[in-house]
Amino acid sequence: MTSRSKSLADYPRPNVAVDIAVLTVAEGALNVVIQRDAEGRASLPGRFIRERHTVEQTVREVLELKLGLSPDHVRPHLLAVFSDPDRDPRGWTISIAHAVALPNVGLSGVIGELAPVTPTGRLASGEELLYDHAEIIAAATDTLRERYEDQADPDDLLRPPYTLSELRQLHEAVLGRPLMRDSFNRRVKPLLEPQLDADGKPATRIGGGRPARLYAKAAPTATFGWRLPSPRSEQDPGS
Template sequence: MAAARTSRLTDYPRPNVAVDIAVLSVVDATLCVVVQRDDDGTAMLPGRFIRERRTVADTVGEVLQLKLGLSPDHIHPHLLRVFDDPDRDPRGWTISIAHAVALPAAQLTDVVGELVPVTPAGTLTSGEVLLYDHTQIIAAATDSLRERYEDRPDPDNLLPQPYTLSELRELHEAILGRRLMRDSFNRRVQPLLAPQTDATGSPVTRAAGGRPARLYAKDGPPTATFGWKLPSRDDG
């Protein structure tokens, strides 16, 4: 005899659903993530359970505003993936819809939390272990960030424009976690940038410890890419 079918949703177990956000930035040529701390002082990512009749997008905005003290206007977090290990939270069955966002350091001066360095693998440089599976979320966030920065010049606008090619390369090195070949990098990015000129048509430059360097801003469609992986300095 076939089992009776049910259409009552209350007959099925339901997990708690949360949103966790990894906020990344580059500070002093170092990739960092914003962490907060629970009552025991354990590092964790900012997050929030989805309240009744609220959407994921609503909750993302609430985490940014209520937990981090950031205005959600003009911030566009990237959806990473769902973290759904049934044992990820010892308090109970909880899934996390994890997001990441990269913001300039200047926008995080008053953020609620600490900007701490992370390794290219997404772990805290200090070796500190985060709450639950938040280390895995940071690793996914840094992977996503590196994929974007292998493809286009500063796609998340972490550098104020205009900038020099050296400043742009150093940003990419901090995010990718490796040194890049200067000449090869310049050949890749220059077709995607516009050299800045003044009212007379003369190049705009900035002195950065040595001879003046030309300033550039983004040019062309935002979908334009480098074409292939940026070569590391030790690639020969």
């Protein structure tokens, strides 16, 4: 006796959503954009995929309708699929999570609020998020930090031209730890192009001390070659 072949209608169908973690650096700290429901509970901006809509269309809808951002100028990348059957108490829901890092100046009109995150990707306030959105934020911050360990501002969070100190402070904010100034400067300088003023002389900026040289990225895809050390790792290599 042969078993009856099943049709698609015989299988359960989960809800499918797109959630986006928007990261930025503000006031010297890594932040994520959160939104609140009618009861004031925090979550990431997201949207269920409508019938006959693609994931890409839904990503654009979240950017435009939920965040007030131009989908033509923002390029979120696929982060991971979160599929724990119990992740959403409202019902079986799979989240196709995306992440994007944007300069703070580009988020002036964003729908939502900026919330600082810790080095482990949790909200610095200690507030809990709905569903498993804390896990999504942690994954997004992990991938962001991996890029910033290896490249000079790969997501262009800092508008050029900038000083070496400004660039190091940006990396410290993303990585969540202090960096050795001299070591950072040695590693980053080969990847930067010194800027010139209208007279062809080195462009500088005065910020509380002697004038500091201004730079911009010379090779956007170039890497440091190894991870950036913190003061502790340089002082105590065996730790």
